[in-house]
Amino acid sequence: MNLKFIREHPDLAKKILDRRKENVSIDEILMLDTKRRQIIQMRDQVRMQHKQLTEKIAILKRESKDESELLQQAKQLGQRVKEIENELAQIERQLAEKLKFLPNVIHESVPDNDTVVACWGEKPQFDFTPLAHWDIGEALQILDFKTAAKLAGSRFVMFKGLGAQLERALINFCLDIHTKKHHYVEISPPSLNLEECFYNTGALPKQADEMYKCAQDPFYLIPTAEVPLVNLHQNEQFYEDELPKYYTAYTPCFRREAGSYGKDVRGMIRIHQFDKVELVKFTKPEDSYDELEKMRADVEELMQLLKLPYQVKLLSASEMAFQSAKTYDIEAWAAGVGTWLEVSSISNCEDFQARRANIRVRRKDNSLQYVHILNGSGLAFPRIFIAIVENYQQKDGSIIIPEVLRPYMGGLEKIS
């Protein structure tokens, strides 16, 4: 939602905020906007007078005539401009502060309750009681929560030996499929990004408490590679035939998990640092919803290759992220903890991020349009690791390694 949208459809804007359960005053924004436009008109008019006077002075000077009277007038007008500009700056600051908190529009297909739209695979059956990943991981010495706590405190994990290798195998497997089969361009971006980048993707200002901020330098640690990938083309223009652009990146992700005390405290369902492969697309506006379905298929393919049962949820308006117009979540079944785990979130942000990051496309008719930007995880690993360990566990305590990962593990078939 932007200012123009609110100006033209104030009632629709209010309805969207209501569905998203966001609390922003549309009327206040409209009032500030009206005031702003009045001041701009006034400023431009005074500026025009001042400019004309300045030109007259230049001519008089050139003809070596006396200009002292006009000088006095020009000075006064100049001061008046400055006064008006200060007033305007104040209004614009207030307005910008409000606009920062405006979420994206909602796509018409988004429901009011989360809806499961697809399922794949069978939940594994066991003739023993399946263990949770923390027990399996410690027993096989592939996960080490105690040592991680020594290094960083609670909510961290340390992968060890074949565990570290399995994590690395997952990263490489996903990157290989995306780059070789689906033609995403692989990026290895900085994990520290400037504040502006977070604002552009919509992570700021709402998620400020969720992120780690550097004390001495103006950086935040990225909570997802969506931040650097979206900002790859900040302030750039595409030619129409350059689109769509597909990018993928593996990065560690850092999250404070400030509001989740007491939730998922055991194991590594919710930790402060985790590995993720991210997908981002830049598309023409008319293609973005087809591209969303393609991205979803790309992610589902990974789940199917790993033979992990999953369900696809279409998120409701109130569950979607601030920047998203439509989101699918992919949830993997984890047999040990006995729940569905969100392992991917795939969103079409339409032009929300493109507006903030100023990314446009030059159309064939020479007009400029904001591109649409999509992102999705493909995949978030600690939780995939959990699903593999818990679903592939055997009675003897070993884990079968999914076939597609074996080439990445030196042909190893099981961890015991």
Added chain:
RNA sequence: GGAGAGGUGUCCGAGUGGCCUAAGGAGCACGAUUGGAAAUCGUGUGUGCCGUUAAAAAGCGGCACCAAGGGUUCAAAUCCCUUCCUCUCCGCCA
């Protein structure tokens, strides 16, 4: 971290206070010429905001934009300050 050189439109590139409304070139678009093309000639060529229009687009009018922000001045691409980025050299470092 220290010293120096830079950052101008889609691109190259000129421009040290006022006819800068940014020279010149390339590119691109349209037109002329041609049987068709090349070459040549002509014309045009950015973005944002505000207004005008019932609305949208176009058009028209106004304002702004020469890395970003601030300052000096009646007047700033041009002078001063701060910041960012690029390049070269030195220092430090994996």
